[in-house]
Amino acid sequence: MTIKEELKEEVKEEGGGKDELDALDALEKEAAEYNKDAEIDRILKAFKLDAYAVLDLQPGVPESEIKICYRKKSLLIHPDKTTNPRAPDAFDRLKKAQTDLMDEKARTNLDECIADARMLLMRERKLTVDSEEVKNPDKEFKDAWRRKTVEVLVDNEQRRRKQIKAQMQEEGREQRKVDEEIEGRKRRREHEQAWEQTREGRIGSWRDFQQKAKGSEGDGGGKKKKRMKVLG
Numbered sequence: 001m002t003i004k005e006e007l008k009e010e011v012k013e014e015g016g017g018k019d020e021l022d023a024l025d026a027l028e029k030e031a032a033e034y035n036k037d038a039e040i041d042r043i044l045k046a047f048k049l050d051a052y053a054v055l056d057l058q059p060g061v062p063e064s065e066i067k068i069c070y071r072k073k074s075l076l077i078h079p080d081k082t083t084n085p086r087a088p089d090a091f092d093r094l095k096k097a098q099t100d101l102m103d104e105k106a107r108t109n110l111d112e113c114i115a116d117a118r119m120l121l122m123r124e125r126k127l128t129v130d131s132e133e134v135k136n137p138d139k140e141f142k143d144a145w146r147r148k149t150v151e152v153l154v155d156n157e158q159r160r161r162k163q164i165k166a167q168m169q170e171e172g173r174e175q176r177k178v179d180e181e182i183e184g185r186k187r188r189r190e191h192e193q194a195w196e197q198t199r200e201g202r203i204g205s206w207r208d209f210q211q212k213a214k215g216s217e218g219d220g221g222g223k224k225k226k227r228m229k230v231l232g
Contacts, residue, residue: 036082039073040090049153051110053146054097059114063102070098113156117148 046053052061055069073094079087100106118134121127121144127134133141 033082033084036077036087037084040077040082040084040086043073043077043090043094044086046093047150047153048093048096049157050146050149051097051100051107052114054093055101057101059111066098066101070094074098109156110153113152114145114149117152118145120152121145121148 042056043054046056048054052059055066055073057066057069074091075081077084077087077090077094079091100110121141122129122131122134125133129135137145
């Protein structure tokens with residue numbers, strides 16, 4: 001028997017009526033909304049690049065546990081199940097975290113960042129894998145590990161964005177080069193077309209010139225030469 005059912009039985013045994021039962025239902029709904037609001041707040045405060053933190057899971061959990069956790073939390077904070085205006089954002093973040101952890105490459109990258117953070121923390125504290133603090137970490141160590149994980153994830157994200165920016169700039173240069181080549185070929189093609197379109201005119205002009213030249217030669221050959229008088 002659930003706690004709710006036990007309370008209802010107690011109300012009935014004490015002679016409570018419909019008003020008491022309605023009040024009990026109202027309290028239960030209020031508690032449910034409080035749980036939803038608290039989970040929404042937790043998800044939105046979690047570091048979004050750490051999918052484990054968003055789902056409130058420990059690194060290394062099996063996929064089956066990821067699926068179960070996501071199913072429970074998604075049903076709890078689903079926008080259709082609560083009036084909290086931040087529910088859609090929390091739900092989207094929860095969905096992305098689950099997608100990342102179910103993606104082998106994304107999860108491997110995250111696990112590597114978490115391992116790097118642990119190594120950096122151990123180096124800072126001059127610890128080894130055999131140190132008690134590492135073998136049986138307390139809350140302070142785990143909190144410090146999570147903070148270090150955030151630093152590593154932020155650093156990786158910044159480097160990723162720089163790489164994307166550099167790649168886009170390089171692609172932009174290549175694209176400009178391609179555009180310039182296309183524009184050059186277009187200008188040459190237009191020049192050839194213009195030259196071809198004026199071909200008939202140029203040929204006609206040349207023919208007219210030749211005809212005029214021949215006409216001038218004919219007129220000169222028909223004239224009689226004047227006889228020179230011989231003196232003496």
